[in-house]
Amino acid sequence: xxxxxxxxxxxxxxxxxxxxxxxxxxxxxxxxxxxxxxxxxxxxxxxxxxxxxxxxxxxxxxxxxxxxxxxxxxxxxxxxxxxxxxxxxxxxxxxxxxxxxxxxxxxxxxxxxxxxxxxxxxxxxxxxxxxxxxxxxxxxxxxxxxxxxxxxxxxxxxxxxxxxxxxxxxxxxxxxxxxxxxxxxxxxxxxxxxxxx
Numbered sequence: 001x002x003x004x005x006x007x008x009x010x011x012x013x014x015x016x017x018x019x020x021x022x023x024x025x026x027x028x029x030x031x032x033x034x035x036x037x038x039x040x041x042x043x044x045x046x047x048x049x050x051x052x053x054x055x056x057x058x059x060x061x062x063x064x065x066x067x068x069x070x071x072x073x074x075x076x077x078x079x080x081x082x083x084x085x086x087x088x089x090x091x092x093x094x095x096x097x098x099x100x101x102x103x104x105x106x107x108x109x110x111x112x113x114x115x116x117x118x119x120x121x122x123x124x125x126x127x128x129x130x131x132x133x134x135x136x137x138x139x140x141x142x143x144x145x146x147x148x149x150x151x152x153x154x155x156x157x158x159x160x161x162x163x164x165x166x167x168x169x170x171x172x173x174x175x176x177x178x179x180x181x182x183x184x185x186x187x188x189x190x191x192x193x194x195x196x197x
Contacts, residue, residue, distance in 0.1 A: 005132055008165040012124045012132070013056075016160065020056035028157050029058050031180035036063040036119070036155070039176070039183040049077045049088045049115035049150070052097070052105045057121050058155055064119070065093055077115045079138070080106045086138040087112050102136075115150055120174060122156040124163030129154065129174040129186025132163055143172045151175050154186070 019025045040048075040063060048067075053059040068074050077088035081101045090110040091097075100106030120139055124132040131154050133139060143149060154161075154174035158181045177186050 002164050002166045005135070005165050008163055009123050009132055009135060012160050012163060016056040016123070016157070019157070019159075025056070028180045032058050032155070032157065032178065033060055033063040035178050035180055035182050036060045037066055039153075039178055040064070040067045043117060045115075045117040045151070046073055047075045047077065047113060047115040047117065049079065049118040050091075051119065051121045051155075052078055053121070054102075054104055058157060060119060060155055068093070075113070075115075077113060078105070078107055081138060084138075084141070086142045088115055114146060116148075117151045117153070119153050119155055119178075120172075122154045122160065122174075124160045124165070125154045125156055125174065125177055125186075126163050126165060126167065127186075129177060130165075130167045130171045131174055132165055137170070140170050140172045144170065153178055153183075155179075 048064060050060065050064050051057070053061070064076060068076060076091045078091040079086050080089050089107040089112055091107050092110070095107060095110070097105035098108045120131060121133070122131050123134065131139065143152065152172065152174045153176040155178055158179035161177055161179050174186050177184050
């Protein structure tokens with residue numbers, strides 16, 4: 001029998017927090033950024049929703065900023081919460097961010113949009129691409145309502161990319177998973193949008 005999400009989440013966060021205190025985290029993060037940069041270099045999107053890392057989350061900003069510098073017209077967006085919903089606001093790298101809900105840095109007074117590619121932080125992810133987040137359900141709700149649904153890419157270190165946990169019908173499945181070991185397709189549960197590689 002699979003463990004419930006709360007139990008698995010606590011265990012994985014403890015492991016990731018311990019990893020963050022070691023030199024290995026920085027090595028893995030650099031490798032993950034290279035994997036992300038390689039994958040993103042082939043993507044055709046003009047709008048990317050990424051995440052500002054908190055705690056022991058991987059930091060893929062270097063990969064995205066490298067792409068942004070090389071690709072004219074690319075727009076970047078960061079998530080912000082409004083009540084129980086999540087929106088995406090444009091992020092300009094030189095822009096000062098305001099501490100938002102849950103202590104997550106948040107752009108203010110910039111345009112809102114629905115990016116066609118989302119890079120999504122994962123506490124863990126199962127072999128079918130189901131994402132385990134922090135339990136607030138913000139990405140799940142966002143993806144349920146999104147029309148068209150964006151291409152989703154789960155981001156985590158490989159040791160958290162084969163998590164086993166009980167899933168529920170509303171759990172968002174990712175289209176792709178990127179770890180320090182590379183990118184793999186996931187989520188056979190819905191049609192992958194045409195811009196997928």
